[in-house]
Amino acid sequence: MLNGRESVLPLSVLIFFLPFFAFYDNSVPELLRLHGSEVSCEKNMLEAYSNYHARGLEFMRSGGEVKLLVYDCHDSNCGGAGNRLAGMISAFYVAVATNRIFLVNHTSPFPLEDTLVPQTIQWNSTRFVPQNYRSRTIKLMDVTSADSLSLFSSIFDAHGSGIDIIRLKINVYYVAMALWSPRLIGPDDTEHFIGTLLNKSRTFSPCSVSEPRASHTFRRGFETLFRFSPEVLNRTTEMFQEIGFQQTALEERSFVGVHVRIGGRLKTSDQVVGWEDPKRHSLADLKAFYECARSKRFNMLKRDTLYNSSAAVSPHVPVVVFSDNVEFKQEMERLDSNVTFVRTTTLFHADRSHGLDARALKRGNVDAIAEMAALSRASCIVGSDSSFSGAAAAISVQQTPECFCLFHKCNIENYDFFEATETKTWF
Numbered sequence: 356m357l358n359g360r361e362s363v364l365p366l367s368v369l370i371f372f373l374p375f376f377a378f379y380d381n382s383v384p385e386l387l388r389l390h391g392s393e394v395s396c397e398k399n400m401l402e403a404y405s406n407y408h409a410r411g412l413e414f415m416r417s418g419g420e421v422k423l424l425v426y427d428c429h430d431s432n433c434g435g436a437g438n439r440l441a442g443m444i445s446a447f448y449v450a451v452a453t454n455r456i457f458l459v460n461h462t463s464p465f466p467l468e469d470t471l472v473p474q475t476i477q478w479n480s481t482r483f484v485p486q487n488y489r490s491r492t493i494k495l496m497d498v499t500s501a502d503s504l505s506l507f508s509s510i511f512d513a514h515g516s517g518i519d520i521i522r523l524k525i526n527v528y529y530v531a532m533a534l535w536s537p538r539l540i541g542p543d544d545t546e547h548f549i550g551t552l553l554n555k556s557r558t559f560s561p562c563s564v565s566e567p568r569a570s571h572t573f574r575r576g577f578e579t580l581f582r583f584s585p586e587v588l589n590r591t592t593e594m595f596q597e598i599g600f601q602q603t604a605l606e607e608r609s610f611v612g613v614h615v616r617i618g619g620r621l622k623t624s625d626q627v628v629g630w631e632d633p634k635r636h637s638l639a640d641l642k643a644f645y646e647c648a649r650s651k652r653f654n655m656l657k658r659d660t661l662y663n664s665s666a667a668v669s670p671h672v673p674v675v676v677f678s679d680n681v682e683f684k685q686e687m688e689r690l691d692s693n694v695t696f697v698r699t700t701t702l703f704h705a706d707r708s709h710g711l712d713a714r715a716l717k718r719g720n721v722d723a724i725a726e727m728a729a730l731s732r733a734s735c736i737v738g739s740d741s742s743f744s745g746a747a748a749a750i751s752v753q754q755t756p757e758c759f760c761l762f763h764k765c766n767i768e769n770y771d772f773f774e775a776t777e778t779k780t781w782f
Contacts, residue, residue, distance in 0.1 A: 396556040396557065397552075397556045397567060397572070397575055398575065399556075400451070400552070400555060400556045400558075401451070401575060401576075401579045402475075404450075404451045405475045405476055405579065407454070408456055408457065408476050408477075409476075409477070411456040412456060412477060412480055412483070415456070415483055415484070415485075416483050420519075421455075421456050422453075422454070422455045422456065422514075422517075422518075422519060422520075423455055423456050423457075423458055423484065423488070423519065423520045423521070424446060424449055424450040424453065424455040424456070424457055424458070424520070424521045424522075424523065425446075425457075425458045425459070425460050425481065425484075425490075425520055425521070425522045425523070426442065426443050426446040426447075426457075426458070426459045426460065426461065426523055426524075426525070427460050427461075427492065427522045427523065427524045428442075428460070428461040428462070428463055428467075428524070429460060429461070429462045429463050430463055431463055431464070431706055431707075431709075432496065432706065433461075433463065433524070433526060433705070433706060434496070434526035434705075434706055434742075435704055435705055435706055435707075435741075435742065435743060436705055436723050436724060436727060436743055436746070437727075437741065437742030437743040437744070437745060437746035437747075438526035438527070438742050439461075439526065439705065440577065440742075440746045440750075441526065441527055441528035441573070441742055441745075441746065441773070442495075442523075442524075442525035442526040442527065442528075443459060443461075443580070444528065444531060444572075444573055444576035444577060444580065445523075445525055445527065445528050445529075445530040445531040446523045446525055446530075447476075447478075447531075447576050447579075447580055448530070448531040448534050448535070448552060448572070448576060449510055449521075449523065449530060449531075449534070451552065452534050452551045452552055452555070453510075453511070453514045453521075455514070455521065457476065457478055458478050458479075458480055458481050458484070459478040459479060459481070460481050460522075464705060464708075464716060464720060465716075465717060465720050467479070468584065469584060469586065469717070469720060469721065470583070470584050470586070470587050470720065470721060470723075470724040471580075471581040471582070471583065471584060471587075471724070472581070472582055472583075472584050473580070473581070473582075474578065474579060474580055474581050474582045475579055475580075476579060476580055478580060484520070488519035488520050489518055489519045489520065490518065490519060490520035490521070490522050491513045491516075491518045491520070491521055491522065492522040492523075492524065493506065493509055493510055493513060493521065493522070493523055493524070494523075494524045494525070495507075495523065495524070495525040495526075495527060495530065496524060496525065496526050496527075497526065497527070503529060504533075507529075507530055507533055510523070510530070527777060528569065528573065528773045528777055529773075529777045529778070531569075531572060531573070531576070532569050532572075532773060532774070532777065532778070533549050533550075534549075534550070534551050534552040534553075535550070535552050535553050535566065535567060535569070535572050536550070536553065536566045536567075536569065537549050537550040537553070537566070550566075552572075553566055553567075568771050568774060569749075569771050569772075569773040569774045569777075570745075570748065570749040570771045570772065570773065570774075573746070573749035573750070573773065574749050574750055574751075577749070577750045578750075583724065583725075583728050584721075586721050587721055587724050587725050587728055588728070590721050590722060590725035591725045591728045591729050593699075594697045594699075594700070594725060594726070594729050595729065597697055597698065597699060598673070598675060598695045598696070598697060599673075599695075609655055609672050609734040610672060610673045610674065610675050610732075610733055610734060611648050611651045611652050611655065611672065611673070611674045611675070611733060611734065611735045611736075611737065612675050612677065612729070612730045612732075612733025612735070612736045612737070612747070613644055613648050613674060613675065613676045613677065613678075613687075613736075613737045613762075614677050614678070614730055614736065614737070614738050614739055614741065614743060614744045614747065615636060615640075615644055615676065615677070615678035615679075615680065615683050615684075615739055615762075616635045616636060616678070616679060616739040616740070616741035616743065616744070617634070617635060617636055617637060617638075617678065617679055617680040617683060618632040618633050618634040618635040618636070618679070619631070619632065619633075619634045620632075621679060621680075621702065623710060626681070626699075626700065626701055626702060627681075627701070627702045627703075628701065628702065628703045628704075628708040628709075628710050628712070628715050628716055628719045629708065629709075629710070630703075630704040630707035630708045630709070631707065632679075632704060632707055635739055635740055635741060636739055636740070638680075638682065638683060638686065640762065640763075641683060641686055641687060641690075643762050643763055643765075644687065644737060644762045645687055645690055645691070645694075646765070647737045647760065647762045647765035648674045648694075648737045648762075649674070649691070650765060651735040651737060651758065651760075651765075652672050652674055652693065652735075654735075655672050655734060655735060656672055671693075672693070672734075673693050673694070673695055674691070674693055674694045674695070675694075675695055675696065675697075675729070675730075675733070676688070676694060676695070676696040677696070677697075677700075677726045677729070677730050678696070679702055679704075681702075684696040697726070697729075700722050700726060701715060701718045701719040701722045702719065702722075703716070703718075703719025703720055703722060703723050704723075705720065705723065727743065727746065727747050727750075730744075730747040731747045731748075731750050731751045731752055732751075732752050733751070734758060735758035735759070736748050736751070736758065736759045736760075737760060737761075737762050737765070738759060738760070738761050738762065738772070739761070739762065740761065740776075742772070742776075744761075744772065745772025745773055745776070746772075748770075748772060749772070749773070759772070
């Protein structure tokens with residue numbers, strides 16, 4: 356029974372579930388003894404998969420045969436930084452659902468390890484994959500809602516065929532959302548494995564979890580897979596120091612982060628590795644961004660005063676602007692002495708920036724993720740219609756996304772970017 360009604364399961368579905376059940380039957384008791392019921396159900400499930408992944412890699416290195424799921428990005432059509440993260444975490448959750456070993460083959464425009472390195476799962480082990488493994492590639496890149504569920508189903512058809520490697524080229528999060536959240540999809544799609552991960556997380560008795568939000572599963576996936584590379588962390592520290600944040604007080608420092616995605620054509624300069632992108636917002640939106648950020652800052656000052664927080668937090672709460680448009684940042688800074696921005700950032704788009712200056716490209720690649728890391732440390736985020744905003748809010752070091760909003764929906768707090776945008780777009 357799924358989604359509250361009975362469903363007759365076809366043979367392909369039963370084939371899909373058999374290895375999954377075998378994995379959890381072996382993993383659940385051990386994890387419950389180690390961690391106890393106080394640990395979240397989905398965290399138990401992901402730790403079980405992490406252990407399975409390590410054993411599977413070792414088995415493959417010793418000549419054993421395993422089934423793989425590989426996130427592929429080796430050309431210039433993978434999406435921007437936020438889309439790539441959404442795609443990688445979606446692919447990871449498919450690997451968990453199908454009991455396959457998850458790997459990342461990301462070489463464009465630079466190796467992923469330049470900005471993100473493995474956390475608990477060694478996803479950077481493609482060099483150990485045997486050459487004779489058969490593979491099938493499935494692309495889920497900016498697909499229309501009419502195609503979304505059929506493409507989703509095609510992943511599990513490939514898994515049921517027994518193919519050695521499923522290669523996913525994907526830049527959306529709706530696949531992970533469908534695996535976790537039947538409420539986002541509707542009750543009529545049981546044949547498409549909707550809600551698989553939610554049901555499996557409940558096998559960790561005495562767990563009986565409600566459906567987690569998309570931002571929550573996004574963060575869980577990110578924390579399992581990634582940590583920022585030393586280059587990114589060093590650059591993030593430099594950025595904070597440039598705007599006057601001391602490293603010793605950074606953990607306690609409150610600030611409002613604003614992400615403004617203007618889009619359009621950016622000309623190459625000393626600090627821009629040029630690209631052209633669809634327009635998102637404009638200088639005409641400056642007042643709305645500023646007013647929203649100012650209201651968040653005011654609420655934070657009231658909160659900090661109420662709870663008698665440290666001097667490192669109050670009374671000064673800056674507003675830090677991150678944008679692909681230098682003029683926007685300058686104009687917003689002129690409005691208010693509490694507004695600041697990093698002047699040394701090299702602006703760069705992972706999919707669209709091209710140039711002959713290899714050092715500028717490499718610096719821009721690191722700076723883009725360093726800005727995401729910096730934005731994720733904000734106490735409140737005012738975002739754009741951009742997956743960069745949504746990803747930064749989802750991986751926020753603030754353990755709840757209770758202070759994230761879009762600039763034009765400033766009164767809606769606890770805004771879940773991926774639920775709000777991809778549910779509407781794909782289902």
